[in-house]
Amino acid sequence: MEIKGPPGSQIATAEGGDFSEPQPGALVAGMLIGAVYRLRVTNIPEQIGFEVFPTVEVIDRTYPPRGQEFRFPIPVELTQEELEMALAGQFVTRVIYLEDPDNAVPVAREGNEQAYFEVADGDNPLDVADTLGRPVAILRLGARVPGPEGPDATFLYGCPPMVKWHASQPRVMSVINDDSQASAQSKPIRDLTPTNRHSMRRSRRR
Known part of the structure; x- marks a missing residue:
């Protein structure tokens, strides 16, 4: 997964019963299918001091070449x-x-922005996406915030594990060839945004 917010915003992940230190830029991580990951978004442009706690649910996987999982998030x-x-x-x-x-x-x-369109009132966006392709993830944003004592395990969905990619690492990982046992050479990859992954959304007032 590659999750990014507006320029200047910061994203923290749920780890060990709390949120990690917020990091600027995109969050790139390997996540479990079927798990729900709680995020914390801060430093939102024009909304400094406010926080949003979206969730990301991975419902299917992609099939990148072995060792290139972080190249095609x-x-x-x-x-x-x-x-x-x-x-x-x-x-x-x-x-x-x-x-x-x-x-x-x-x-x-336009540019590298992720394409999306609104579904009609009463339509389930997951059902509509299923008619157009293969749904792989669900993003949910709302006004829910942690309680006065801070986030608990329920709010954090148990902090499911993830494998984060760090900027110091190449996007293409070294792979051991099963036949020769030789390590494959790898170089950092920069332009990684796929062009055939789209999204749709539905919004409503609570």
Whole structure:
């Protein structure tokens, strides 16, 4: 997974019963299928001092070449608009799916922004995504915050494990060849945003 927020924002993950130190830039990590991961987003532009606690649920996997798992992450973008919607009390559900080229939706795309479209009222975004491709992750944002005593295990969904990628590591990992037992050479990869992964969302007031 590659999760990123607006420029300047910071993301922390639930670890060991609390949140980690917030980090700027994108969070790249390997996550378990079926687990729900609680995040903490701070330093939101134009909303300094406010925090949003979205969740990411991984519901399927991709199949990158062995040793290149961090080169082809599933992109999840926390937009300024959606973070402000959550702060205003709205609940946003975004489903990220791998697009079926035979059912491609003609959505204009600007730069590297993740393409998305709104589903109609009453439609389940997961069901709609299933008709257009293969859903792989669900992002949920709302106004829920930890209690006065801080986040508990329920709020943090038990802090499921993850494997984080760090900027000092290459995106392509060294792999031992089963036949020769030789270590494959690897170099850092920079441009990693796939173009065929789209999302749809639904928002409602609580």
